[in-house]
Amino acid sequence: MTGAQILIECLKREGVDVIFGYPGGQVLPIFDQLYDSDIKFILVRHEQGAAHAAEGYTRATGKVGVCLATSGPGATNLTTGIANAYMDSIPIVAITGQVKSFLIGNDAFQEADVTGITRPITKHNYLVKDTQDLARIIREAFYIASTGRPGPVLIDIPSDVQQKEIEFIWPEEVRIRGYNPTYFGHPGQIKKAAKLIAQAKKPILYVGGGVITSGASHELKELAEELKTPVTWTLMGIGAFPAVHPLSLGMLGMHGTAYANYAIMESDLIIAVGARFDDRVTGRLDSFAKTAKVIHIDIDPSSISKNVKVDVPIVGDAKNILGQLLEELKDIPDTQEWFSSVEEWKKKHPLTYREKKKIMPQYVIQQIDEVTAGEAIITTEVGQNQMWAAQWYKYNHPRTFISSGGLGTMGFGFPAAMGAKIGCPDKVVFDIAGDGSIQMNIQELATCVCNKINVKVAILNNGYLGMVRQWQELFYKKRYSHTCISGPDFVKLAESYGAVGIRVSKKEEVRPAIERAIATDNVVFLDFHVEQEENVFPMVPAGEAINRMIDGLA
Amino acid sequence: MKHTISVLVENKFGVLARVAGLFSARGYNISSLAVSETLDPGISYMTIVVDAESEEILEQIKKQLNKLIDVISVTDFTKKEHVDRELILVKVNYSAKDRAKLEAILHKYIAKLIYHKADTAIIEAVGEQAQIKQLIEMLADFGIRELIRTGRLAIAY
Numbered sequence: 001m002t003g004a005q006i007l008i009e010c011l012k013r014e015g016v017d018v019i020f021g022y023p024g025g026q027v028l029p030i031f032d033q034l035y036d037s038d039i040k041f042i043l044v045r046h047e048q049g050a051a052h053a054a055e056g057y058t059r060a061t062g063k064v065g066v067c068l069a070t071s072g073p074g075a076t077n078l079t080t081g082i083a084n085a086y087m088d089s090i091p092i093v094a095i096t097g098q099v100k101s102f103l104i105g106n107d108a109f110q111e112a113d114v115t116g117i118t119r120p121i122t123k124h125n126y127l128v129k130d131t132q133d134l135a136r137i138i139r140e141a142f143y144i145a146s147t148g149r150p151g152p153v154l155i156d157i158p159s160d161v162q163q164k165e166i167e168f169i170w171p172e173e174v175r176i177r178g179y180n181p182t183y184f185g186h187p188g189q190i191k192k193a194a195k196l197i198a199q200a201k202k203p204i205l206y207v208g209g210g211v212i213t214s215g216a217s218h219e220l221k222e223l224a225e226e227l228k229t230p231v232t233w234t235l236m237g238i239g240a241f242p243a244v245h246p247l248s249l250g251m252l253g254m255h256g257t258a259y260a261n262y263a264i265m266e267s268d269l270i271i272a273v274g275a276r277f278d279d280r281v282t283g284r285l286d287s288f289a290k291t292a293k294v295i296h297i298d299i300d301p302s303s304i305s306k307n308v309k310v311d312v313p314i315v316g317d318a319k320n321i322l323g324q325l326l327e328e329l330k331d332i333p334d335t336q337e338w339f340s341s342v343e344e345w346k347k348k349h350p351l352t353y354r355e356k357k358k359i360m361p362q363y364v365i366q367q368i369d370e371v372t373a374g375e376a377i378i379t380t381e382v383g384q385n386q387m388w389a390a391q392w393y394k395y396n397h398p399r400t401f402i403s404s405g406g407l408g409t410m411g412f413g414f415p416a417a418m419g420a421k422i423g424c425p426d427k428v429v430f431d432i433a434g435d436g437s438i439q440m441n442i443q444e445l446a447t448c449v450c451n452k453i454n455v456k457v458a459i460l461n462n463g464y465l466g467m468v469r470q471w472q473e474l475f476y477k478k479r480y481s482h483t484c485i486s487g488p489d490f491v492k493l494a495e496s497y498g499a500v501g502i503r504v505s506k507k508e509e510v511r512p513a514i515e516r517a518i519a520t521d522n523v524v525f526l527d528f529h530v531e532q533e534e535n536v537f538p539m540v541p542a543g544e545a546i547n548r549m550i551d552g553l554a
Numbered sequence: 555m556k557h558t559i560s561v562l563v564e565n566k567f568g569v570l571a572r573v574a575g576l577f578s579a580r581g582y583n584i585s586s587l588a589v590s591e592t593l594d595p596g597i598s599y600m601t602i603v604v605d606a607e608s609e610e611i612l613e614q615i616k617k618q619l620n621k622l623i624d625v626i627s628v629t630d631f632t633k634k635e636h637v638d639r640e641l642i643l644v645k646v647n648y649s650a651k652d653r654a655k656l657e658a659i660l661h662k663y664i665a666k667l668i669y670h671k672a673d674t675a676i677i678e679a680v681g682e683q684a685q686i687k688q689l690i691e692m693l694a695d696f697g698i699r700e701l702i703r704t705g706r707l708a709i710a711y
Contacts, residue, residue: 119571119572120575120579123623124623127567127568144623176623177564177626178563178564178622178623178624178625178626178627179623301617301620302614302617302618302620302621305610305613306614
């Protein structure tokens, strides 16, 4: 078999049923094989879209997404998507063509040092120098990407390696001596954790993307209910715990709910599960939850004690460890008083906004939530649209909120929605976008229309790069430097691509428009003309303690 | 504070770049780095001297190194009995009348005069950090023209 044939065969054996990509000179042998392969190929309109789509597919399905691009510019266009997957620990495999092996280092046409460029943004990467190594490398790539703390893996394949013929041997086993993730919590640490929990009076569960990755939602719910402990989550942890549950506090941090932030600041025990205490969550570190002891459950030892000092670290898989903890727990603390004070905060400081003249962006999201009964997959762009989508939609299942957390990539949501819809064709998939972000990967409209990937895009059109404008309003004396941004006529634009565009400028039109979009058997752009200078509140100014929020209501 | 750590890595291309990249990307300082093959040609041994401001940073460095797929093991010599050595080559100003003085110094340390001609001498020395430091100070009297060092090598007892 040729290298290209081996690649396709290995991808099939890894269970790959779809590839997002774009052809080019150095991947011609692979594309020739794809011509009659039964793997579905989605031809994107820009390689960045392929990487984000692969990530959207992974996050919606839990299966490893695959993207494919040619050497040089094809590969460099993937990098934002790869970096995005790396920051959010999402397993994707990126395959790139490379110039022929003997030309590497020669500044050949469309050559770039892709393993060099992607080294700091991949979990691991490979340059395949010999076709003999290809099958083993593909096997390792999928294994590394999807195990331990997951992440993107890139395989760079020179075109002569794709062409060379060898005998194909499928490696049954993967053995990498330097890579042995820990999956079960150390029993001694579990005991210590159970003891701390038994002594706690004001415990809180703080959960992140790790719960979703490990599929630990069920165990999380059981533990929360058993302990009667409130649960708050990071942006990446949205969906890990049902938002409608009485113990739910919503998201915490910079744009978290006031009650989540008060609760974690007042708690005496933080049980952190698959979350990494990043700066958007902790705010000013030296004043973060000073009275709380910390149990930190994470599969990545380097996440533990990186930002916050931890009392009981437990390295391993969240699902296993929560299971171990549930077995170990004998004394359940009495949290009734704590639960009452949390309830009090919830009543006193609810998430809210004030009606103004135009459509309120929060209202649009509330309506999408109501119409879809909280059962849609929501992707977002980055900025105000993202924060409102995090605050105002009630996510009750894991893998239903797909957003660029760590890297904060504008232009992520639309291609990610595309990938999610391919992975879950029966689900309604909404990209909640801003008029700025949507323009960053708008070319994927053609991909969606062409492949009948009927995603719905809700553009909260305020004519600004809203989040940056909000910071300029609050911290730069309203000097709106280059944040007023124009866009096309989104309705006409959608129509020109063969999609459907609906403009909405009155409150009473919001709900019917959403209903019509869902009923339409096509890609739909909803252009909501919303209040232009609305802000996301509550807000903790950068570098402040997280209980010092601005609510914007005064 | 300076810490010596050793790292066993897969002997593959790009591994040094991964290790070096990890240090630069996270803003850690490498004081010295020595790399070579081991008896097993598939494995290389790196001795890295790092400048870590705190215990926590040293911990992070070790954890981050362990995270690299090509890293097989990491050993921290900070609290481990070990020997460490460094080799230096020094080019100094030389004149025949200084010879006795120079040889007396070399005798005191594990050092050799390996080349001398006209006004130049090259000295090779092996030793632990303190000895090397002293020797360099002594040689400074002659006028050091060039100094190169391997960086520290360490091995556990």
